[in-house]
Amino acid sequence: MNKIIPILIIVMLIIGCGDTVDRTPNGQKRIDHHKPMAWGKKHVIYVFADDDVWRKSEFQLRRTLERFVFTTENEKYFEVKRAPFDAIEQFYKYNNLIFMTDLNSEGEVSDYVKSVISERITKEVEENLVGVYPVENLWANDQYVLFMLGTTKENLLKLNYLHLNKTFKLFREKLIARISRQLFQIEQYGAQTFATFPWEMSIPKKYVVYKRDPANNFISFIARLRESSDRYVSVYWEDSDENNVSRDWLKEKRAELAWKYYDEDEYVEDNLRSEKFEIAGYKGWKISGMWMNKKYTAGGAFQCYAFYDEQTKKSYVIDNSVYFPQGYKLQGLLELEIISNTFEIKTTQ
Numbered sequence: 001m002n003k004i005i006p007i008l009i010i011v012m013l014i015i016g017c018g019d020t021v022d023r024t025p026n027g028q029k030r031i032d033h034h035k036p037m038a039w040g041k042k043h044v045i046y047v048f049a050d051d052d053v054w055r056k057s058e059f060q061l062r063r064t065l066e067r068f069v070f071t072t073e074n075e076k077y078f079e080v081k082r083a084p085f086d087a088i089e090q091f092y093k094y095n096n097l098i099f100m101t102d103l104n105s106e107g108e109v110s111d112y113v114k115s116v117i118s119e120r121i122t123k124e125v126e127e128n129l130v131g132v133y134p135v136e137n138l139w140a141n142d143q144y145v146l147f148m149l150g151t152t153k154e155n156l157l158k159l160n161y162l163h164l165n166k167t168f169k170l171f172r173e174k175l176i177a178r179i180s181r182q183l184f185q186i187e188q189y190g191a192q193t194f195a196t197f198p199w200e201m202s203i204p205k206k207y208v209v210y211k212r213d214p215a216n217n218f219i220s221f222i223a224r225l226r227e228s229s230d231r232y233v234s235v236y237w238e239d240s241d242e243n244n245v246s247r248d249w250l251k252e253k254r255a256e257l258a259w260k261y262y263d264e265d266e267y268v269e270d271n272l273r274s275e276k277f278e279i280a281g282y283k284g285w286k287i288s289g290m291w292m293n294k295k296y297t298a299g300g301a302f303q304c305y306a307f308y309d310e311q312t313k314k315s316y317v318i319d320n321s322v323y324f325p326q327g328y329k330l331q332g333l334l335e336l337e338i339i340s341n342t343f344e345i346k347t348t349q
């Protein structure tokens with residue numbers, strides 16, 4: 001155990017004293033050049049837990065973190081793997097870690113965590129019966145470590161169950177932050193690109209203009225990358241004195257635009273999902289599912305958003321689609337969602 005004492009000291013400082021690490025203007029922690037970059041697959045989460053805790057929590061953890069998203073097939077957001085405690089030194093640099101600990105236990109994971117948390121944290125958990133402590137960049141830059149603590153095994157398992165959606169949300173937010181940071185390191189299109197539009201958006205220059213129809217208020221961009229999905233983002237807008245945006249309106253408009261600008265693309269009605277949604281701060285509708293093109297015997301996944309802006313009296317459609325027959329599509333859809341969330345209506349023309 002002596003060879004990991006320096007690392008334990010870091011844990012004590014961070015978990016015991018709180019988040020004092022400097023952050024960038026967008027809220028992300030700044031790079032600490034004294035630490036390595038985290039590594040491993042960004043969708044894999046390694047869990048340290050004693051045998052009994054793991055046995056009784058594994059099902060719920062997998063059910064929430066490995067939840068499926070249907071693109072053209074079921075794709076998991078994350079993959080959960082149990083990490084062997086005797087190999088803990090091999091995991092200090094991995095991207096995603098969870099420590100699940102019953103403070104009343106004498107198991108090796110429990111003993112380890114109790115030896116590194118501060119008295120303040122121990123007192124908080126004893127008072128509240130449970131505690132959740134996320135820590136960023138603990139042993140490596142871009143790392144995310146979640147400590148889930150309970151005074152007893154029963155309290156820890158209740159926490160795991162009641163906190164499931166929050167646990168998923170925390171790791172999803174970290175995944176989005178990682179994709180965003182990588183995405184926006186690339187040069188963006190300047191304001192001139194959107195000078196004649198009533199809106200603007202942050203679009204990396206790896207995306208190039210695919211279709212442009214100024215007379216009919218439509219533009220689309222495509223990123224075509226080696227060993228990755230083709231990614232399309234398009235924006236359409238129209239004047240409207242009242243808010244006609246609805247699920248049916250969006251379905252009809254998406255069908256019309258895809259047929260016209262994507263060379264007779266269609267969506268598959270049987271797989272279509274619809275929901276009220278907020279994108280870029282605007283409340284409206286979202287539809288998603290599979291698209292197909294009978295002319296080219298091709299298909300993929302899409303997500304499409306629509307909303308109405310009362311101030312400018314305009315309805316907007318932001319469409320995302322991916323084409324990647326040989327691989328997964330969720331990563332591409334997440335990137336497109338991030339770009340779509342940068343959409344902003346201009347206040348002056």
